Amino acid sequence: xxxxxxxxxxxxxxxxxxxxxxxxxxxxxxxxTRVLVPFQRQERIGVVVGQGGEExxxxxxxxxxxxxxxxxxxxxxxxxxRWMADYYVTSLGIALKTMxxxxxxxTSRDVVTLHDGPRGKLLPREARLVExxxxxxxxxxxxxxxxxxxxxxxxxxxxxxAAGVVSVETLPPQKxxxxxxxxxxxxxxxxDIEELNGLVGRARRQADxxxxxxxxxxxxxxxxxxxxxxxxxxxxxxxEEKGLAVVEDREVERDxxxxxPAGEDQTPPPTDRQEExxxxxxxxxxxxxxxxxxxxxxxxxxxxxxxxxxxxxxxxQGRGAIVLVPEISLTPQTVARFRARFGDQVAxxxxxxxxxxxxxxxxxxxxxxxxxxxxxxxxxFAPVSDLGLVVVDEEHDGSxxxxxxxxxxxxxxxxxxxxxxxxxxxxxxATPALESWHNVERGKFRLVSLPDRVGGGVLPPxxxxxxxxxxxxSKEKTDARSEAGLVLTAPLVGAMSDxxxxxxxxxLLLNRRGYSAFVQCRECGDVGIxxxxxxxxxxxxxxxxxxxxxxxxxxxxxxxxxxxGSTDLSFRGLGTEQxxxxxxxxxPDARLARMDVDTTSGKWSHHEILGRVERGEVDILLGxxxxxxxxxxxxxxxxxxxxxxxxxxxxxxxxxxxxxQLLSQVAGRAGRGKLGGDVLIQTALxxxxxxxxxxxxxxxxxxxxxxxxxxxxxxxxxxxxxxxxVSSPVPKxxxxxxxAAARWLRMHVVPGTLVDLIGPAPSPIERLHGRWRWxxxxxxxxxxxxxxSARRLQAEFRAHGTDVRIAIDRDPSALL
Numbered sequence: 001x002x003x004x005x006x007x008x009x010x011x012x013x014x015x016x017x018x019x020x021x022x023x024x025x026x027x028x029x030x031x032x033t034r035v036l037v038p039f040q041r042q043e044r045i046g047v048v049v050g051q052g053g054e055e056x057x058x059x060x061x062x063x064x065x066x067x068x069x070x071x072x073x074x075x076x077x078x079x080x081x082r083w084m085a086d087y088y089v090t091s092l093g094i095a096l097k098t099m100x101x102x103x104x105x106x107t108s109r110d111v112v113t114l115h116d117g118p119r120g121k122l123l124p125r126e127a128r129l130v131e132x133x134x135x136x137x138x139x140x141x142x143x144x145x146x147x148x149x150x151x152x153x154x155x156x157x158x159x160x161x162a163a164g165v166v167s168v169e170t171l172p173p174q175k176x177x178x179x180x181x182x183x184x185x186x187x188x189x190x191x192d193i194e195e196l197n198g199l200v201g202r203a204r205r206q207a208d209x210x211x212x213x214x215x216x217x218x219x220x221x222x223x224x225x226x227x228x229x230x231x232x233x234x235x236x237x238x239x240e241e242k243g244l245a246v247v248e249d250r251e252v253e254r255d256x257x258x259x260x261p262a263g264e265d266q267t268p269p270p271t272d273r274q275e276e277x278x279x280x281x282x283x284x285x286x287x288x289x290x291x292x293x294x295x296x297x298x299x300x301x302x303x304x305x306x307x308x309x310x311x312x313x314x315x316x317q318g319r320g321a322i323v324l325v326p327e328i329s330l331t332p333q334t335v336a337r338f339r340a341r342f343g344d345q346v347a348x349x350x351x352x353x354x355x356x357x358x359x360x361x362x363x364x365x366x367x368x369x370x371x372x373x374x375x376x377x378x379x380x381f382a383p384v385s386d387l388g389l390v391v392v393d394e395e396h397d398g399s400x401x402x403x404x405x406x407x408x409x410x411x412x413x414x415x416x417x418x419x420x421x422x423x424x425x426x427x428x429x430a431t432p433a434l435e436s437w438h439n440v441e442r443g444k445f446r447l448v449s450l451p452d453r454v455g456g457g458v459l460p461p462x463x464x465x466x467x468x469x470x471x472x473x474s475k476e477k478t479d480a481r482s483e484a485g486l487v488l489t490a491p492l493v494g495a496m497s498d499x500x501x502x503x504x505x506x507x508l509l510l511n512r513r514g515y516s517a518f519v520q521c522r523e524c525g526d527v528g529i530x531x532x533x534x535x536x537x538x539x540x541x542x543x544x545x546x547x548x549x550x551x552x553x554x555x556x557x558x559x560x561x562x563x564x565g566s567t568d569l570s571f572r573g574l575g576t577e578q579x580x581x582x583x584x585x586x587x588p589d590a591r592l593a594r595m596d597v598d599t600t601s602g603k604w605s606h607h608e609i610l611g612r613v614e615r616g617e618v619d620i621l622l623g624x625x626x627x628x629x630x631x632x633x634x635x636x637x638x639x640x641x642x643x644x645x646x647x648x649x650x651x652x653x654x655x656x657x658x659x660x661q662l663l664s665q666v667a668g669r670a671g672r673g674k675l676g677g678d679v680l681i682q683t684a685l686x687x688x689x690x691x692x693x694x695x696x697x698x699x700x701x702x703x704x705x706x707x708x709x710x711x712x713x714x715x716x717x718x719x720x721x722x723x724x725x726v727s728s729p730v731p732k733x734x735x736x737x738x739x740a741a742a743r744w745l746r747m748h749v750v751p752g753t754l755v756d757l758i759g760p761a762p763s764p765i766e767r768l769h770g771r772w773r774w775x776x777x778x779x780x781x782x783x784x785x786x787x788x789s790a791r792r793l794q795a796e797f798r799a800h801g802t803d804v805r806i807a808i809d810r811d812p813s814a815l816l
Contacts, residue, residue: 299668319388517573
């Protein structure tokens with residue numbers, strides 16, 4: 001007998017600007033509920049976004065399974081996802097996927113198995129597919145397609161399956177990884193010793209085990225009883241057979257920081273200036289915040305203390321909070337400060353955690369057992385109930401911009417979520433993004449400042465070393481050189497030597513990893529280029545490999561030129577690996593640590609390296625930008641910048657801003673203790689206004705000059721920008737569709753609006769991950785106008801050609 005049916009609209013995590021109607025047995029489902037639905041050949045998990053009907057739908061398929069008893073997406077998250085999808089020109093399903101842990105939005109997998117036996121005559125494409133499979137092993141169809149790069153492989157798969165050469169199996173979406181442990185629980189409570197002895201008879205160990213179990217509250221881990229307590233599995237089985245105990249699985253929530261002691265709360269009392277800022281922010285929270293706050297505080301001014309005190313006030317009113325920090329600053333040192341104050345109320349979310357650990361943190365926040373989410377970009381979407389505060393620390397950091405759809409800027413989304421939920425929003429930085437500073441000038445944000453370091457400390461003096469002059473007289477014995485030329489000038493070597501003599505610590509920054517930027521043949525000039533990207537391969541001496549830092553392609557380092565056969569190869573440019581060798585040769589007795597992507601790939605690598613620095617086991621810490629933020633080590637009295645000019649001339653309008661921010665941030669690592677500190681910056685551009693502003697620790701002067709530079713030609717924050725990137729494995733399809741899209745916009749959208757269209761042209765990095773890239777810009781003083789143009793392009797323009805993709809990046813952080 002058929003029961004009642006209802007219809008729901010479901011958003012799927014696909015780049016399709018529509019929802020899909022499905023039938024569901026029984027009554028209507030609540031918005032935000034996850035459902036498993038059939039879609040084309042797959043089963044996918046989608047989210048119910050409203051009620052539907054039969055009208056206008058030819059063939060309505062049925063929901064396979066309802067995944068939630070209670071909606072996984074709250075009403076506030078649904079509202080935020082709708083705003084995100086509209087503003088960043090993406091589908092609602094993709095925006096909703098961002099709100100959930102990855103394990104809750106899985107999809108089915110098509111798995112291909114190659115069978116033994118005769119295969120007959122195969123067509124070339126079929127033969128390629130069979131060659132890519134190992135007999136008897138299973139491989140996903142998606143991975144096969146990606147590795148073969150021959151477009152859709154389903155026609156060949158269906159033909160091979162019909163011939164019995166392969167089989168294709170569809171595996172359902174995986175369930176969330178719930179962790180369990182085996183426990184022993186008292187099934188029958190016995191208080192009388194005589195009765196217990198009568199039940200166990202002569203099995204005295206069973207009586208001992210029962211008493212140990214009862215004395216521990218009635219439930220004990222099986223591993224504890226069999227290992228630490230020394231009871232055999234047979235003893236426990238005897239209690240089970242007599243009905244005195246049961247062995248069962250108990251769910252365990254993972255806490256990746258459980259093994260790291262939180263320590264005592266050593267937050268010092270606020271200074272008068274900090275107290276003034278705290279009162280201002282707490283008062284704004286109490287009266288209902290009307291605008292976001294920008295907390296502009298110099299490095300070492302105690303911004304984290306302000307966050308913690310305001311957070312404490314918000315929690316005392318029964319509200320929850322989210323604290324965002326850049327991924328590379330999400331160190332155990334940062335987390336420990338919050339855990340020391342708030343204990344188990346803190347849930348940590350970042351990419352180094354396993355899917356299961358992130359899932360458990362999500363559940364703890366959703367249930368209200370934990371009320372503070374501390375994490376990187378995606379923690380903004382944590383299901384914190386009754387949200388009262390959102391903090392974005394180092395709000396200028398580039399990692400807050402998502403590079404894949406939905407291409408959101410977490411700083412801006414924090415402002416939106418706070419406004420939607422009536423929460424206080426605090427953006428903090430020593431070097432705020434120009435967009436935030438411009439919003440202060442326009443009255444959209446409210447400014448609070450911490451102009452001085454705590455404890456009477458002063459910002460360290462900065463000294464510039466002109467590399468042009470240093471290279472002219474680089475014959476000095478105290479210089480440190482390599483095959484790339486001058487690495488450490490005599491003044492920097494001398495300053496480092498002084499710190500070693502005094503037992504103090506040094507930080508060295510070079511924002512380029514690897515050993516050499518590229519390898520070039522001196523005979524014919526050939527440079528090793530990535531086969532999938534228009535980028536030179538970086539030489540990594542440690543593993544003797546050439547590596548693409550974009551697509552991760554690797555190949556052995558050449559011993560002779562692949563073009564002309566010459567063995568006269570030049571390793572050009574400088575990376576952290578090479579600086580590490582030079583430092584080790586210059587200071588052979590120094591204890592050296594290097595911190596970059598190559599040395600911190602492990603889960604707790606950051607923690608281990610920074611722990612050694614904190615304990616005084618490292619004399620010189622060398623690294624890329626990850627050492628420039630959030631580190632507070634009183635023993636560091638010298639910061640040296642090996643080359644300040646890396647990145648300043650990139651073809652990107654934010655290059656100068658990023659250079660100033662990086663120099664200012666790394667300079668702030670020096671002199672945080674009573675010993676004071678110094679900063680030495682090596683540069684061939686000492687007159688550049690960004691470097692001059694860093695020399696004086698003068699953010700306002702830099703912002704004033706840079707905002708003037710952004711007026712003509714107009715760039716954000718003076719205008720709104722959309723970067724449209726058209727890509728394809730076929731060069732002419734990328735170029736042709738970019739030109740066609742720009743033509744279509746000029747004919748149908750741009751005329752009569754406030755929108756300028758610039759381009760199209762090849763992207764600065766013309767080829768990436770095997771795809772040729774062209775782009776054009778939509779620019780306007782009107783956010784509404786530029787958004788409407790981008791949405792019409794997405795909805796109405798249709799590309800033609802081989803695997804053509806159109807990526808719409810609103811408010812881009814880079815144009816490369």
